[in-house]
Amino acid sequence: MATAIRRSSLTDQATQALMTYITENGLGDGDPLPGTGELAATFEVSVPVIREAIAGLAAIGVLKRQQGRESVVSTPNASHLSRLLSFRVAHAAVDDESIQQFREVVEVGSARLAAANRDEHALAELDRALQDLRGAEGDEALHVADIAFHAALARASSNDMFSLTLDALQPLLHRLRRRVWSGWVDSGGDLVSIVEAHATILEQVRAGDIEGAGKAMADHLAQARHGLENPPRPAAD
Template sequence: MSSLRRSSLTEQAAEAIVELIDGRRLRDGDALPPTSELAEMLDVSVPVIREAIAGLAAIGLLKRQQGRETTVSVPGSSHLAQLLSLRVAGVEIEDERLQQFREIVEVGNAQLAATHRTDDDLIAMQTAVDQMRTVRDSEELHAADVAFHAAVSRATANDLCELTLEALEPVLRRLRRRVWSGWVGTGGSLDSIVEAHVSILDAIRQEDERSAARAMADHLAQARTGLEAPDATRPHFSK
């Protein structure tokens, strides 16, 4: 491994450590070489390596424990969620763009779920739909809605699909509230929302990819209606 002579040695050291992890095929729980060894390998000081390790630990790629060796870690949805939240806040991403991204992710999830779902996945989706039928306020509705879409993402049998939706959830929380208030403000009902989820579930149960994607797109069109409503910021709950 070549020595580091460019600016921002800490960043360069962090990149080199990531390359080392990849090159040695280190996995979750595997030990990283000692700090002194890394410093010698990269021809930088021990403090630079410590800073690089701290930065990688902050994003969940490494795990440090007092008095123990540093080990490789697999970042979870919480780490990605933090990055997404900072990105949304930092550049003031509009709800319209969040909705666009959600449509891309969730329509694809529904299509993939139709060919990979298990009986347990179908049970989880049905349970969420049943919960929607008995909600008493908008918070219970949001919880059931999140549970349904999470079950769809798990049914894809693709970790990246599930990870992405989990990470998006904190960002989408405000969007969901705005969409619901706008939907009710335009005369939309809870029953129509429930039936939209039933349509998605039925298509996934029948292993019909096209119908699942179309049903999810139709449901997210409801969300778009709520998003574009003029009074979409007022809180509502109505069955």
């Protein structure tokens, strides 16, 4: 047992050392690392420890291993964070209310920044996303189009943290949207008002109205909260 703990500690230290090495040497996407033997000598650990550290960094997207070649630096994307968040949520019993609260804070800010930083490309993307939302047929297509609109809004904010976080949360947000939509419909809500809420958000973003965009998003999220707090009726036997 003591040997295993020691080995794990060395691997953790080597992992941190590799990350520091990448940063201090300004390595970016596609840049190769030195060979495992050279790295082992540099950090004064064994080659197996370096290999374990590389495997761990590859698992989270920091490195990319290539058959018969040295590992190269990579930039983690939303899928890596998404897997981590999904696992964390599943094991920490994070409920839909917590995810809704997160949306009410983050997406209002995203809309405000989109109004401040939007450009023609971002507005065109939002226009397309809104049209997809208007033309969505069936619940699943609606949820996909809804997520796409909010993702486009995050990109319009020109803040990568919004895009990365919301992209990573897509599986959880998809789950929330299904529940919210069922509650919304069962309590008398309709699709038209949801689509128009998105149209109002886009209108305020296009106008560069920061306060108006934030309010429009808050109003839309109030619709989501209404659906969340009115759970769907159980199906008849």
